[in-house]
Amino acid sequence: MTEKTLIMQGVRDKRPSLLSSLPFFVVALTLLPVLVVASSLLTPTWSVWQHLWDTILPELLLNTAMLLLGVGIGTLLLGTALAWLVTAYEFPGKKTFEWLLVLPMAMPAYIMGFVYVAIFDFAGPVQTVLRSWGLERLVFWQIRSGFGAIMVMTLVLYPYVYLLAKAGFAEQSGSAMEAAKVLGSSKTRLFFQVVMPLARPSIVAGVSLALMEALADFATVRYFNFPTVADGILRVWHGLMDLGAASEMAGLLAIFALLLLLSEHRLRNRRAYHQVKGKNQGLPTMFLGGWRGGVAAGICSVVVFAAFGLPLTQLLVWGSRGIGQLTPGYLAVYVRLAGNSLSLAAIAAVVAVAIALLMASLTRLRGGTLSRLLTQLVTTGYALPGAVIAVGILLPLSALDRGINMLTAAWWGVTPGLIFTGSIVGLIYAYTVRFMAVAYNSVDSSLEKIPPNTILAARVLGASTLRLITQVQLPLIMPGILAGAILVFVDVMKELPITVMLRPLGYDTLAIWVWQMAAESLWTSVALPALVIVLAGLIPIKLLLSQGK
Amino acid sequence: MNKKSMYLALGVVAVIAAFVLGGVVDLFATEEAAGKPEVVNVYTSRHYGVEPVFERFTQETGIQVRFTTGSDALLRERLRAEGKNTPADVYMAVDAGNLWLAGEAGLLAPVDSKVLRDNIPANLRDAGNRWFGLTRxxxxxxxxxxxxxxxxxxxxxxxxxxxxxxxxxxxxxxxxxxxxxxxxxxxxxxxxxxxxxxxxxxxxxxxxxxxxxxxxxxxxxxxxxxxxxxxxxxxxxxxxxxxxxxxxxxxxxxxxxxxQNISGAGVTAHAPNRDNAVKLLEWLATAGQADFASSNHEFPANPKAAAHPIIVGFGxxxxxxxxxxxxxxxxxxxxxxxxxxxxx
CATH class of the missing domain: 3.40.190.10 (Periplasmic binding protein-like II)
Structure with missing residues (x-):
């Protein structure tokens, strides 16, 4: 038994209380939709599986593997490198780049995918100009391909890694680095053998979020004619009209995601990442002057341009064509939609992060393999296509509504109608389930770095669990909490299928508006609300990032 | 917790409270609207150009149309899950396959309407009268x-x-x-x-x-x-x-x-405003037919209605x-x- 487990056992809260049973309750609630989906595996539809295996499944599996590999490597390199650049160095425009680099996240992947295809395909402006100059031989790319899909998804998803890695670096104490420096370590060695390993929980948390998002995506890969397993699920559901078989595929996807998560966790579990950090003892920064500073700023500019500037410009061009539609009536609609989107996103972010924090710290304080496994299970919902998880959420919620209506009808002879489906309560519950992984990964990776001694000290001084969480852990992991809140917020702003299934009648959001217009290929009308999504995402990002320091 | 993060937390809480309040007020506003005037609630995957047509229907009949959009399959699952408690009166889809499936799943109730029978050709509607094509x-x-x-x-x-x-x-x-x-x-x-x-x-x-x-x-x-x-x-x-x-x-x-395929609609099995739903369908098949089809340059299902000049030009x-x-x-x-x- 390691020293860490001994200490953790020593500080475990052994008094049975309502608080300590909370994680199990929350886990059960968040796990329900995933179980509903996965339970279809108990009654497999063999004929569909046989057909899939004979036709498209091998291709889907291969494409999925390629997508995961490409997006994994892409986001790891891009996200970590950029986070390190803005953490360890000072260069011209660094303060601005620090938050500009987060912005691509506010761009829904389905918008980004379409925009990229529209710019670079045969009928798009780039190839059209090349053709008019007689330079069509310069077209070396086929944008509708696996390469295109991987590139666009990397550009949209790298901020997950960037944000969490940045939090991971920010939470590091400078003393480990100082020690290494004093011992004569080179800068490269310093980075790879001291800084990286210490930030590993955060980086890995970010990459696994990006991978789960890639696994769940079906809208973007369609633009690129690059069908993955998630796309296959939708093919079976909509095409073969077999929701059961589609759920079975989704169940397998969830198991696959779970295995990935667990194997990662086993690797991580053998090490300890505790760090002691006093006030103002973060990593030292180095000033890059002259051409070095120029290069650093240049790299950031290229990324911001490719992942944000270019698609934004295209949206603006389309938007300016649609400017004629912008009557006061339309503006009022946008304002209302933006209000709905913002409020849903804000509530969901707070709820999800609060639950994740409780769950993560209570499982840590209590220890135990079972509760570990359960909390890990909760995060698999993120790897399922939103549309499938939406069905998994709808079923238990509507059963609940039916039950309530039956009871009230029997007791008082009234039926209150639908309370959970088609209300904000149901929506928030669904968002929390869907994005629990985002909040949990962010919070948990930060918690991992709190030394057990700190907790031990608090316990010795007689702190209750609640006090321990609010007064000791909370201030220490503020960067992780804020990162988690931003991620959930922005994810909810973009979310589509759950909102479609569970929103109240006539209650619309920006994402729904964008989707309606996109489904009809009305790109001039898509541009403005898409811009509002991006802008609305921008405010909290800017705000939280500046507060997080 | 230090002072700064305390203020931050307070600020965040205040902002959220404002939004929640706004959202709740918004909800009650829609709930209230449901109570008084005549309404018909529509789940529709057709959203291009439906709003002005629904507005005309309200002007002519006094029946308010409230609609929620979504993809065919998602709205069908929502309908199925809501069962007897569904607020939806009409399911409107942009593909015959989805209407057929909703009909087979028992989500749509037959409508015995002479108006619909006389105006929609037999090959563009369900033999069991559970759904009707409205545009081609x-x-x-x-x-x-x-x-x-x-x-x-x-x-x-x-x-x-x-x-x-x-x-x-x-x-x-x-x-x-x-x-x-x-x-x-x-x-x-x-x-x-x-x-x-x-x-x-x-x-x-x-x-x-x-x-x-x-x-x-x-x-x-x-x-x-x-x-x-x-x-x-x-x-x-x-x-x-x-x-x-x-x-x-x-x-x-x-x-x-x-x-040819259709966009069409049917009345849901548990429609709370069934009469209004039938009225909407009949209106869309007759008085509103030309507008409804032309809003998306589609051919009317009703042979008596005029098509948009641009597509008439296709010959x-x-x-x-x-x-x-x-x-x-x-x-x-x-x-x-x-x-x-x-x-x-």
Whole structure:
């Protein structure tokens, strides 16, 4: 038994209380939709599986593997490198780049995918100009391909890694680095053998979020004619009209995601990442002057341009064509939609992060393999296509509504109608389930770095669990909490299928508006609300990032 | 907690409280609207241009239309899950297969209406009166007149000719438009011959683009010479730019006619405002028919209603008279054929 487990056992809260049973309750609630989906595996539809295996499944599996590999490597390199650049160095425009680099996240992947295809395909402006100059031989790319899909998804998803890695670096104490420096370590060695390993929980948390998002995506890969397993699920559901078989595929996807998560966790579990950090003892920064500073700023500019500037410009061009539609009536609609989107996103972010924090710290304080496994299970919902998880959420919620209506009808002879489906309560519950992984990964990776001694000290001084969480852990992991809140917020702003299934009648959001217009290929009308999504995402990002320091 | 983070937390809480309050007020506002005047609630996957038409219905009848949009399949699952408690009176979809499936799943109740029977041709509605086609959309052959002589064109089947190798632009198999087209081939020729035809298309290596609008733009730019799309996308592009260079060719005029699908609607099995729902359907099939179809450059289902001038300009044509419900019945078979033939 390691020293860490001994200490953790020593500080475990052994008094049975309502608080300590909370994680199990929350886990059960968040796990329900995933179980509903996965339970279809108990009654497999063999004929569909046989057909899939004979036709498209091998291709889907291969494409999925390629997508995961490409997006994994892409986001790891891009996200970590950029986070390190803005953490360890000072260069011209660094303060601005620090938050500009987060912005691509506010761009829904389905918008980004379409925009990229529209710019670079045969009928798009780039190839059209090349053709008019007689330079069509310069077209070396086929944008509708696996390469295109991987590139666009990397550009949209790298901020997950960037944000969490940045939090991971920010939470590091400078003393480990100082020690290494004093011992004569080179800068490269310093980075790879001291800084990286210490930030590993955060980086890995970010990459696994990006991978789960890639696994769940079906809208973007369609633009690129690059069908993955998630796309296959939708093919079976909509095409073969077999929701059961589609759920079975989704169940397998969830198991696959779970295995990935667990194997990662086993690797991580053998090490300890505790760090002691006093006030103002973060990593030292180095000033890059002259051409070095120029290069650093240049790299950031290229990324911001490719992942944000270019698609934004295209949206603006389309938007300016649609400017004629912008009557006061339309503006009022946008304002209302933006209000709905913002409020849903804000509530969901707070709820999800609060639950994740409780769950993560209570499982840590209590220890135990079972509760570990359960909390890990909760995060698999993120790897399922939103549309499938939406069905998994709808079923238990509507059963609940039916039950309530039956009871009230029997007791008082009234039926209150639908309370959970088609209300904000149901929506928030669904968002929390869907994005629990985002909040949990962010919070948990930060918690991992709190030394057990700190907790031990608090316990010795007689702190209750609640006090321990609010007064000791909370201030220490503020960067992780804020990162988690931003991620959930922005994810909810973009979310589509759950909102479609569970929103109240006539209650619309920006994402729904964008989707309606996109489904009809009305790109001039898509541009403005898409811009509002991006802008609305921008405010909290800017705000939280500046507060997080 | 230090002072700064305390203020931050307080600020966040205040902002959220404001939003929640706003959201709740918004909710009550809609709830209140539900109580008093006559309403009809619509779940619709058709959202292009429905709003002005619904407004006209409200002006003429005093019945308010509240609608929630979403994809066909999601709205159907929502309807199924809500069961007896559903607020929805009307399910409106943009593809016959989805209406057929909703009907088979018991989500729609039959409507015995003389108005609907007299105005909607029998092949465009359910034999059991559970759903009714309201507009017709024709998936046919589109070509660039500079590179294709219309005399070269004839049928969907003829696009398997090797002379079209590398010149076709089509929609991926995931879209219901492609699936229902293949269903019409299955209905006409049987599954084995239909699969041969699909394999013939695949052998010509068509460019696959998942947007009809983008397909037409690719055709205009020269990425291909011949495409299969729904007619109204060209209608829209011509509305924006009368010089758009692509032309319509009506397919299979010497045999069964061009492939048509519908957008349509049915009254839900547990509609709380059933009478209003029937009124909406009848109105859409008669007084509102021309507006409803023209809002999306579609052909009216009611032969007495006038079509939009732009699509009238595409010329007279013969449409496949097959009952539209067949597309639902044959859809799963068609998807299997597409998968086997390597059409992605």
């Amino acid at each position: 959309r024709v998936r046919t052959i589109l070509y660039h007149p500079g590179r294709v002589n219309p005399a070269e064109l004839s049928t969907y089947e003829a696009l398997t000719d090797p002379k079209w190798k590398g010149r076709l632009v089509m929609r991926p198999a995931t879209h219901s438009y492609t699936q229902s087209l293949v269903s019409s081939l299955v209905a006409a020729h049987g599954p084995a011959r239909a699969e041969e035809i699909v394999r013939g298309w695949v052998a010509n290596r068509p460019t696959l683009i998942d947007s009809d609008t983008r397909i037409l733009e690719a055709l205009a730019a020269g990425q291909g010479d011949v495409a299969l799309t729904n007619h109204y996308y060209l209608g829209r592009l011509l509305q924006a730019n009368p010089q758009f260079p692509i032309r319509v060719f009506w397919a299979n005029q010497n045999d069964r006619g061009a492939h 007279e044509f013969k449409a496949d008279a097959l009952n539209i419900g067949e597309f639902g019945r044959l859809q799963a078979d068609s998807v299997r054929i597409l998968d086997r033939a390597g059409y992605r």
